[in-house]
Structures are given as C-alpha cells and as structure tokens.
Amino acid sequence: MSEAAITTEEQARQQGDRFRQLVEGLKAEVGRVIVGMEDVVENTLIALLSNGHVLLEGVPGLGKTLLVRTLSEALDLKFARIQFTPDLMPADITGTMVLWEKPTGEREFEFQPGPVFANVVLADEINRATPKTQSALLEAMQEHSVTVSGTSRQLDEPFLVFATQNPIEMEGTYPLPEAQLDRFLFKVTVNYPSLAELHEIVNRTTGHEIPHARKAANKEEILALGEVARQVAVAEHVQDFALRLVLATHPEDEQAPDSVKQFVRYGSSPRGGQALILSGKVRALMDQRFNVSVDDLRASALPALRHRLLLNFEGRAEGVNPDDLIQEAVGRVARSQEDVPV
Amino acid sequence: MTAEATAVINLRAAPRRLRRGLRSLRLRVRLQLAIGLAIGGAAVVSLLAALVVLGLRLRGVWYPVLLPEIALGAVAILSLAAAFIWPLPDRMIAANADRRLGLRDRIGSAVQFVRDESPSGMEQATILDALRHLGLLRPGEAFPLGMPGRAKIAGLCLAALLLVQFLPIPALLLSKQEREEKAELQEHAARIEPLAKELEQAALKTDDEEAQEVARELRKLVQQLRRGQLDKKRALLAMAELEEKLERVERRAEQARPKTAHEAAEKLRRAAQESLASKARELARQARQQGDQRAARQLEHIAQQADKAPDASELQDLAEQLNEKAAELGASLGLPPEVLSALSEFFGGGELELSEEALRELEQMSQEVAQGSLGAEDLELLAMEIEQLSELLSDTELAEMAELLKQAAECMRAGDARRAGECLGEALGLCQGRLGQLGLAGACRAGRLGLAQARRFGYGSRYGRGGPMKQDQIPPNAPPSMLFAPRQSDNPGDLARVRAQINPQGPMLTTTEKGAPTKVTQSRVPYYEVIGEYSKAAEDAMSREEVPPAYRGTVRAYFRALQSDEAAAEE
Known part of the structure; x- marks a missing residue:
C-alpha cells in the first residue's frame, strides 16, 4: 500500500500526530509484557517502521524472543518462528516443491511455502545454522521474494526478520557472513536487566495472570506510516553528517579516527548511510519533528553501524569493541562541523 | 480561512x-x-x-x-x-x-x-x-x-x-650607576616637591588653566621621580619639557607686570629710606626732649642705618625696630615706615609674604580712615605720605593706582574719610591683582630653577674633572684643570653624505674630534657650568632629530667619554 505524497503543512501535522499515536500505542502494548529494555523496544520499533530487519544480540533468557513475539501480537501480523539448528536446511526456511496427487489420480509438484512466508519472522539463534542455510534468507531479506525451483515468489509486506544470536557460545556456531549482516538495518544489543527490572519481571511472570499485548496496529497502518516516515525532510548538512560518519568508519578515509585506521579492515557499506537516514526520519516523527536532526543520527549510529564494521586481525586480537570506534568517529565528525568562531 | x-x-x-x-x-x-x-x-x-x-x-x-x-x-x-x-x-x-x-x-x-x-x-x-x-x-x-x-x-x-x-625596576636588576642615578633623582624630587606645591597654590590663585596644568604635571613628575618610575633619560626629557612650559607661563605672568615697575621699586625704596631716616631722626629728637638719651642714640643709629641700607629687606628690619621704638615712646608714625619698603620689594619681585603683609596694613589703615577713627592731624600726615606714594607711582604703569591714591589724599584733606577709604581700598585691589600675577611668575621661576638644577645632575656637576663636586662646592677661583671651554678647531672637516632632517641626501661638513682639549689654560669658564648646557643642547638637538642618525652615536659617545673621565678621576 502506498501513502499519497504529503503536500501541505496541515497534512504533515496530521500524519505526524497519527504516527505518534500509533507508536505510543505500540510502546504501551509492548510495555505491558516487556519490562525495561526501552532502548531495545524503541530501536525495534524504529526498524519496524523503517521496514528494516533487526539482529538482536544478547545472552539467553533476556527476553529477545518474547519481545519479537509480543511485537507481532501487538501488530496483528502473521508471525513465524524458525529455530536455527546446524541441521536446518534452506528448504526448511523457504519452502519446497512437494508431489501432490489430485483427486483424478494425476500427480503434480506443488509449492509448499516455508515459515519465511510471514510478516514477522523470528530467526532464533541464527548463528547456529550453517552458512548455506543462513544464506537462504539473503534474497528474502533484500528482495522480499523467494526463488524455489526457478520460480520467484513475492513475500507479503511488511516483511521483517528479527534474528537473535548469543554472543557467548561460540562453539558449534557459524558467524553470519558480512553480506547477511549488512542486510540488517539494526543490530541491537540486549543488556542484562537491572535489579528493579528483575523484580518486575519476576512479579509479572510468576503470578496468576500472564500479561499479553493487544492489537495496536494492523498491517496497512504499519505500511502507511512507513511511507509517511520516508517523506520526512532531511537537510543537506544533516545528510552530510550521516555520510561523513559512514566514510569515517573506513580506515582509508581522511576523517577516520586513528583507532578506526588501526583496527578496522572494512568500514560501513552505503546501507549504513541508508540505515542512519531512514531511522533518523522515524526518530524525528517520534520526537514530533518533521526534519531529521544530527542528534537522531547520533542516536542511531551504534545500532546502524556496529555490525557493519569489519575488524582486522589486530582489532579482533585486541578485543576492540566496534561501539567505541563508532563513538570516536561520531565525535570526530561532530567536531568538524562548521562552528561560529566564538 | x-x-x-x-x-x-x-x-x-x-x-x-x-x-x-x-x-x-x-x-x-x-x-x-x-x-x-x-x-x-x-x-x-x-x-x-x-x-x-x-x-x-x-x-x-x-x-x-x-x-x-x-x-x-x-x-x-x-x-x-x-x-x-x-x-x-x-x-x-x-x-x-x-x-x-x-x-x-x-x-x-x-x-x-x-x-x-x-x-x-x-x-x-x-x-x-x-x-x-x-x-x-x-x-x-x-x-x-x-x-x-x-x-x-x-x-x-x-x-x-x-x-x-x-612599577620601578627592582634595584637588583639595575647597575650601580643606575641605582645612584635613581637615588639622586629622588633627592632632587624631594627638593622640587615644595616648589611644586607652591606653584600649584599660586596657579590656583590666578585661575590660569595652563599654569594649573603645568603645576599638576610638575607634581606628577615629582611623584614619579620619588617612586623611581622614571629612568634618567626620561626624567631629564620630562624635566626639559616642563621647564619650557614653566618658562612660557612665567613669561606670560611677567608680561602682566608694569614695564617700569623696577623704577618704581627703586623710587619707593629711596622714599622708604628717606621716610625711615627722617622718622627715626624725628623720633630721636622727641626722645632727646623726653630725656631718653639711650633711645635717642638707638634711633639715630637706625636713621644712619637707613641712610646706608642697600635694599628693601634691610629697610623692613629697620622699620620693625623703628615701630618698636615708636611704640615705646608712644609716638605716631602715620603711614607705617615698612609699607614703602614692602611695596618696593613687591615691585622689585622680592618677598611676596612681606608685600602681602604691608598691603594688609594699608588695608587696615584704609578701613580706619573710612570709619573716621583717625584724628585730623593723623589724617593730614597720612594724606601727605599717600600723596608722595602717588607721585612715585604716577609715572609707572600703575598710574591708575597712583590716581586712586591721589584721590584718597584729596578726600582725606577734604574730610571725606569714607570716600578716602574707598579709594584706598580700590588702589589696594589693583595692587593685589598684580601680586597674584607676580606670585605665579615667582613660583614658575622657582620651579624652573629647581628643575634646571635637578636636570644639571645628568650633565653638569657630576662630570667635573675634580670629582663628583657639587656646583656650590667648586670655588670661584677654580684651577685650570677644573675648567674647560670649547676651542676653535683647526680641522677644516670632511665632506660626507649623511641623512639629515633638512636635506636627507645632501652633503654635510663633518669633523671628528678625539682626545682632551689642548688649550685648557686659555679658558676661564668652569667646566661644570658649560658641560650641562652643552649636553642639554646636544640631547635636545637629538630629540628634535636635528642631529643626523649616523652621528648621534658619536655625540653620545663623546659625553659618555667625559663621564668615564669623571669615573676615573673618582677612583
């Protein structure tokens, strides 16, 4: 569904108000189930409204799967969960052709769609599957289509992949290839909850009644608001900031900090810039603005770029955290902004 | 909408x-x-x-x-x-x-x-x-x-x-010579300070703005010298500048003075001399008649002294003695005998305080005349003397005052004491106006002389060949070794192209002289008197950029050489 172009200030305000109401509603519904994790929820919603995929990274038991499930409940979207294991085959994800006997006794191959044919796909522990299986998602994530037996089948919109991975258990896992990582709009780190949050989690989950999210938005609304977000204006100097930030993650760039030059092998792809701008637009609307600001970009810099930085051997050996490198790059680009000489 | x-x-x-x-x-x-x-x-x-x-x-x-x-x-x-x-x-x-x-x-x-x-x-x-x-x-x-x-x-x-x-440069950072110079400047400052105060007061009396400004500058200079804020060169330059200003103010104040005031002063002095002597003899006669031979002899002595008195200040002393004797004898002297001599001093530019005192007495007398407290005989006597004073002043530029005095005498004779008092008062007013101008001129002169004396230390007395002798210590019959005067040079000079103020590219006749003068015995001008003037003239010429830059060093070296001669002599 395509939303008509917004041509007047009044329309922009109406759409902006509608956008905020929906986001607030979604947040409230997710908040009924999920305790804390405001940043994670916000980034997930931003990715949802930007029509982008999210890679959630965190140790087991932090509620990553619950978050995605709750979100799909609140969105009234078709939800599918794929538990990635080493023996999972690509056909288990995309679907396969099965031999079907008609009442007439005639036999023919018919396509049996896999779990990827859903609006929200939870790829649980995605790094446990082999690269071959992981690659089955590549086309779906980028083209929103699946090709089986030479026939390309379009996926239903919106199509969102929420993948989770465990950063600790490295044995028997297959790190995601760069091409796949790059397709995620955000990589969101899920941190351990605080004591207060833990209390609340225990209270909510061990009681008589388990809370559930109610429907707060439907498929059409999500798509329409995604279109509204895409119309948010971006000034040249803001876009310039985003692109210079992307370039600053490249070791060969002049503006790159020394640490980037030392520890990074490859910087962010252009998708990083797209992710920054798109997420910035959604943040602007959520903040009751109609323009993207540099602060929006700063807020999105870590989730949008941290998985796009490929560390070199020295970086990996030193245990360098890409977040630190990105923060340095942000600081460097911010300092180079034109300033009044006072 | x-x-x-x-x-x-x-x-x-x-x-x-x-x-x-x-x-x-x-x-x-x-x-x-x-x-x-x-x-x-x-x-x-x-x-x-x-x-x-x-x-x-x-x-x-x-x-x-x-x-x-x-x-x-x-x-x-x-x-x-x-x-x-x-x-x-x-x-x-x-x-x-x-x-x-x-x-x-x-x-x-x-x-x-x-x-x-x-x-x-x-x-x-x-x-x-x-x-x-x-x-x-x-x-x-x-x-x-x-x-x-x-x-x-x-x-x-x-x-x-x-x-x-x-802030003054700490003594630690100064050379021995600089420390000595500073100390000497401070001494001079202490000497000039009362002169500066006097000038300030005199300037305030006259409402002369330029004089007040100069007085303020002089006070400021004194303060700076006392605090050691000025080095020798700046101090000398400031002194020279102030000296010029003081001279200008003094000249202006002097202009307000009658051209023939000195003549009037001389006449007044003579009149005072005659008046004092005759009054003393008159009193001596009265004393003899009373049988007081001792007083008569003393009064005769006063009369003789008055005849011989060369200046007004001595006459003042004698007038005081005469007043005392007259008081002892209970006699009346009419116009106080010191008035004429005081006026003489006043016109001659002498002691201002005495002149003021005399004028105050005259003022008091004019009030007495106006109030009619004097008897007819006293009035007649006073009228005669005032007439005499009027005649003395009539051919001076104080003719206006003389006219008023004459009117006063006439009024006294006519018995119009009030009018006589008024005329005397007006005459005094004129006199006091002149006094103010003279006070300023005197203060300027004093300040200028003080500065000149202070300024001389930079060039003059310190550089005498006989050692660091003060000006007043050098005897008038100083030996030739202490004397110096420029001599005529036989050197025809060389033609050199130098940068000068008048013609930057033009040729100038230059002569390089080295060594001590040879014919010192021909001169009788004390070294300490001329060196200051010559150094000052040279410094002034250099500060006015009249000496070509290429030759300033030579000029300075010359005076430095003299200074080193002095230092050697000291050792």
Whole structure:
C-alpha cells in the first residue's frame, strides 16, 4: 500500500500526530509484557517502521524472543518462528516443491511455502545454522521474494526478520557472513536487566495472570506510516553528517579516527548511510519533528553501524569493541562541523 | 480561512521572518566575536608589549609611555572591525543556534528548505516549526555575552604589562650607576616637591588653566621621580619639557607686570629710606626732649642705618625696630615706615609674604580712615605720605593706582574719610591683582630653577674633572684643570653624505674630534657650568632629530667619554 505524497503543512501535522499515536500505542502494548529494555523496544520499533530487519544480540533468557513475539501480537501480523539448528536446511526456511496427487489420480509438484512466508519472522539463534542455510534468507531479506525451483515468489509486506544470536557460545556456531549482516538495518544489543527490572519481571511472570499485548496496529497502518516516515525532510548538512560518519568508519578515509585506521579492515557499506537516514526520519516523527536532526543520527549510529564494521586481525586480537570506534568517529565528525568562531 | 491557506500565507512571509530572526542572532555572534577577538588580541599584545617594555626599560631605551595602551586600543578597534566583516552565513548561525539551544536542526533545516520553490508538506511543517521556535528564542540564550575563559589570561597579561610599565625596576636588576642615578633623582624630587606645591597654590590663585596644568604635571613628575618610575633619560626629557612650559607661563605672568615697575621699586625704596631716616631722626629728637638719651642714640643709629641700607629687606628690619621704638615712646608714625619698603620689594619681585603683609596694613589703615577713627592731624600726615606714594607711582604703569591714591589724599584733606577709604581700598585691589600675577611668575621661576638644577645632575656637576663636586662646592677661583671651554678647531672637516632632517641626501661638513682639549689654560669658564648646557643642547638637538642618525652615536659617545673621565678621576 502506498501513502499519497504529503503536500501541505496541515497534512504533515496530521500524519505526524497519527504516527505518534500509533507508536505510543505500540510502546504501551509492548510495555505491558516487556519490562525495561526501552532502548531495545524503541530501536525495534524504529526498524519496524523503517521496514528494516533487526539482529538482536544478547545472552539467553533476556527476553529477545518474547519481545519479537509480543511485537507481532501487538501488530496483528502473521508471525513465524524458525529455530536455527546446524541441521536446518534452506528448504526448511523457504519452502519446497512437494508431489501432490489430485483427486483424478494425476500427480503434480506443488509449492509448499516455508515459515519465511510471514510478516514477522523470528530467526532464533541464527548463528547456529550453517552458512548455506543462513544464506537462504539473503534474497528474502533484500528482495522480499523467494526463488524455489526457478520460480520467484513475492513475500507479503511488511516483511521483517528479527534474528537473535548469543554472543557467548561460540562453539558449534557459524558467524553470519558480512553480506547477511549488512542486510540488517539494526543490530541491537540486549543488556542484562537491572535489579528493579528483575523484580518486575519476576512479579509479572510468576503470578496468576500472564500479561499479553493487544492489537495496536494492523498491517496497512504499519505500511502507511512507513511511507509517511520516508517523506520526512532531511537537510543537506544533516545528510552530510550521516555520510561523513559512514566514510569515517573506513580506515582509508581522511576523517577516520586513528583507532578506526588501526583496527578496522572494512568500514560501513552505503546501507549504513541508508540505515542512519531512514531511522533518523522515524526518530524525528517520534520526537514530533518533521526534519531529521544530527542528534537522531547520533542516536542511531551504534545500532546502524556496529555490525557493519569489519575488524582486522589486530582489532579482533585486541578485543576492540566496534561501539567505541563508532563513538570516536561520531565525535570526530561532530567536531568538524562548521562552528561560529566564538 | 482554512488552516491550509493560513499555512500558505505564513510560508510566504517565512523567508523574511527567518532572515530577521537570524539577523539578531548574527549581531549577537558578532558582538561575542568582537569581545573574544579583543580579549585574545589584548592578551597577545599585552604579553608581547610587556616583554618588549621590560627589555627597553632594562636597557634604558626610551619609548612612548602610552604606546602599548595605544596598541591595545588599536587591537580593540580592529577586533570590532574584524567581527563585523567576518563571514557568518545564515546556515552557520542557524546550525549553531540549533546546537546551543537543542533545537534539533530545526532552524538549520528551515534555512535550507525555505529556498525551495515548492517545499513539500514536511518541509513546510519544518519551516513553520522553526519560525515558531525562532520567535520564542532570545539571542542572549543562544549566544550569551560574557567573558570568555581566556579573559583571565588577558587580564594577567595586561596586569603584567602595567606592572612592567609603571612599577620601578627592582634595584637588583639595575647597575650601580643606575641605582645612584635613581637615588639622586629622588633627592632632587624631594627638593622640587615644595616648589611644586607652591606653584600649584599660586596657579590656583590666578585661575590660569595652563599654569594649573603645568603645576599638576610638575607634581606628577615629582611623584614619579620619588617612586623611581622614571629612568634618567626620561626624567631629564620630562624635566626639559616642563621647564619650557614653566618658562612660557612665567613669561606670560611677567608680561602682566608694569614695564617700569623696577623704577618704581627703586623710587619707593629711596622714599622708604628717606621716610625711615627722617622718622627715626624725628623720633630721636622727641626722645632727646623726653630725656631718653639711650633711645635717642638707638634711633639715630637706625636713621644712619637707613641712610646706608642697600635694599628693601634691610629697610623692613629697620622699620620693625623703628615701630618698636615708636611704640615705646608712644609716638605716631602715620603711614607705617615698612609699607614703602614692602611695596618696593613687591615691585622689585622680592618677598611676596612681606608685600602681602604691608598691603594688609594699608588695608587696615584704609578701613580706619573710612570709619573716621583717625584724628585730623593723623589724617593730614597720612594724606601727605599717600600723596608722595602717588607721585612715585604716577609715572609707572600703575598710574591708575597712583590716581586712586591721589584721590584718597584729596578726600582725606577734604574730610571725606569714607570716600578716602574707598579709594584706598580700590588702589589696594589693583595692587593685589598684580601680586597674584607676580606670585605665579615667582613660583614658575622657582620651579624652573629647581628643575634646571635637578636636570644639571645628568650633565653638569657630576662630570667635573675634580670629582663628583657639587656646583656650590667648586670655588670661584677654580684651577685650570677644573675648567674647560670649547676651542676653535683647526680641522677644516670632511665632506660626507649623511641623512639629515633638512636635506636627507645632501652633503654635510663633518669633523671628528678625539682626545682632551689642548688649550685648557686659555679658558676661564668652569667646566661644570658649560658641560650641562652643552649636553642639554646636544640631547635636545637629538630629540628634535636635528642631529643626523649616523652621528648621534658619536655625540653620545663623546659625553659618555667625559663621564668615564669623571669615573676615573673618582677612583
């Protein structure tokens, strides 16, 4: 569904108000189930409204799967969960052709769609599957289509992949290839909850009644608001900031900090810039603005770029955290902004 | 009107409103920039100036005292000018205001979107949003005027400059000669100080603005000398300058004096002499008649002394003695005998206090006349003497006063005591007016002489061949070895091309002289008297740039050589 172009200030305000109401509603519904994790929820919603995929990274038991499930409940979207294991085959994800006997006794191959044919796909522990299986998602994530037996089948919109991975258990896992990582709009780190949050989690989950999210938005609304977000204006100097930030993650760039030059092998792809701008637009609307600001970009810099930085051997050996490198790059680009000489 | 239409109208006015809002922000930035530049510049200039001034003061090189301050003023003006021509585009101002006020790039984005011919709905909303925020914000919030952090550094640098400029250089950093010079300057300052006070008082009496200004400068110079704030060269230059000013004021004050005042003074002195002697003899006769031979002899002696008295001040002393004797004998003297001599002193430019005293007595007498407290005999006697005084002054420029005195005498004879008193009072008023002018001239002269004496230390008495002898210590019959006078040179001189003030490229006849003068015995001019004048003339000529730069060093070396001669003689 395509939303008509917004041509007047009044329309922009109406759409902006509608956008905020929906986001607030979604947040409230997710908040009924999920305790804390405001940043994670916000980034997930931003990715949802930007029509982008999210890679959630965190140790087991932090509620990553619950978050995605709750979100799909609140969105009234078709939800599918794929538990990635080493023996999972690509056909288990995309679907396969099965031999079907008609009442007439005639036999023919018919396509049996896999779990990827859903609006929200939870790829649980995605790094446990082999690269071959992981690659089955590549086309779906980028083209929103699946090709089986030479026939390309379009996926239903919106199509969102929420993948989770465990950063600790490295044995028997297959790190995601760069091409796949790059397709995620955000990589969101899920941190351990605080004591207060833990209390609340225990209270909510061990009681008589388990809370559930109610429907707060439907498929059409999500798509329409995604279109509204895409119309948010971006000034040249803001876009310039985003692109210079992307370039600053490249070791060969002049503006790159020394640490980037030392520890990074490859910087962010252009998708990083797209992710920054798109997420910035959604943040602007959520903040009751109609323009993207540099602060929006700063807020999105870590989730949008941290998985796009490929560390070199020295970086990996030193245990360098890409977040630190990105923060340095942000600081460097911010300092180079034109300033009044006072 | 629909909301859509309102938005369109607002949007049409948006560029103008946006520009207006940014203009006030830009002005604020420029002011802040001017302050920042001025403070930074002041810090740099003060620091450099402090270092340069310190170097110059330690080397004893003269510099215009207010030059660093003028440089600081120039920095301030340049900062203001630079701040107002500094390129500050709209986008820069807007982006900075956004950052400083947390406006999330609203204004910066609006500045760009407003240039679009047909902005989208989102862009329109951004523009109007920015205008709303711009309308609410105060420029002072975004760019508050305040002292930047480097103001403290600038303050320290400025304080260092002022200290270096105006505080005396610690004795530790001075050479022995410089310390001696400072001490001597302080001595001179102590001597000049009472003269400066006297001049100030005299100037205040006359309402002469130039004199008051000069008096203030003299006091300031004395203070600076006492505090050791001036080195020798600057002190001498300041003294020379002040001396010139004092001379000018003195000359002007002198002009107010009657041209024939000296003649009048002489006449008055003679009159006082005769009056005193005759009165003394008259009293001696009266004493003899009373049988007081001792008093008669004393009075005769006073009369003889009066006949011989060479000046008015001695006559004053004798008049006092006569007054005492007259009081002992109970006799009346009519016009007090010291009045004439005091007036003589007054016109001769002598002691002002005595003149004032005499005038006060005359004033008192005029009041007595006006009140009619004098008897007919006394009045007649007084009238005669006043007439005599009138005659003495009639051919001077105090003819007006003489006329008034004559009228007073006539009124006394006619029995109109009140009118006589008035005439006497008017005559005194004229006299006192002259007194004020003379007081100023005297004070100027005293100050000038004091300065001249102080200034001589730099050239004169210290450099006598016989050692550091004070001027008053050198005997009048000084031996030839202590004397010096310029001699006629036999050297025809060489023609050299030098840079001179009158003709920078022209030729000048120059002669290089070395060694001590050969024919010292031909001169009878004391060395200490001429060297000061010659040195002063040379310094003045150099300060007026009349000596070509190439030869200034030679001139200075010459006087330095004399100084080293003196030092050798001291050892």
